[in-house]
Amino acid sequence: MSQTTRLKIFREDHNFAAAHFLPEMGKCERLHGHNYYVSVEISAAPGPDNTVIDFNSINPLIKRICDGLDHRILLARDDKRIGLIVTEREIEAVVGSKRFVFPREDCVILPLPATTVELLAAHVCGLLAGELSVMIAGLEWVEAGVKEGASQMALHRVDMGKMVK
């Protein structure tokens, strides 16, 4: 017999509003934004104190990740279709015949090949998995959901057994 305990965290304040664009994705090629909501689920064996983790310990981690993306322009560093020219004050993004120039402080350059909701979920999950793996002894997996819009979200899971350390 095996038993698992899972924690699910879906708080209204775990959200961020951000702008992005997706090359070669129809109307998503144009600069636009979303109100994203982040949910997190973790599976772990409870510790000697019969808890997995104090919710007050994990909530600030999620909030910090959201705040780092909030009211920013999200740019994909590893998208070969986007040329990013970063100067002290500005970031120029060249996509085909289009050219965007943003204040550098308003942008977040993510180590991703695209800023799709799937990869944003993977990014958030990776950050959380790294932090939670040292906080929770019996951690089995972490799943992050990023919801864009009312009816669609992407879920990404990092299994600690397969995590590259």
Ligand SMILES: [Zn+2]
């Ligand atoms: Zn979008």
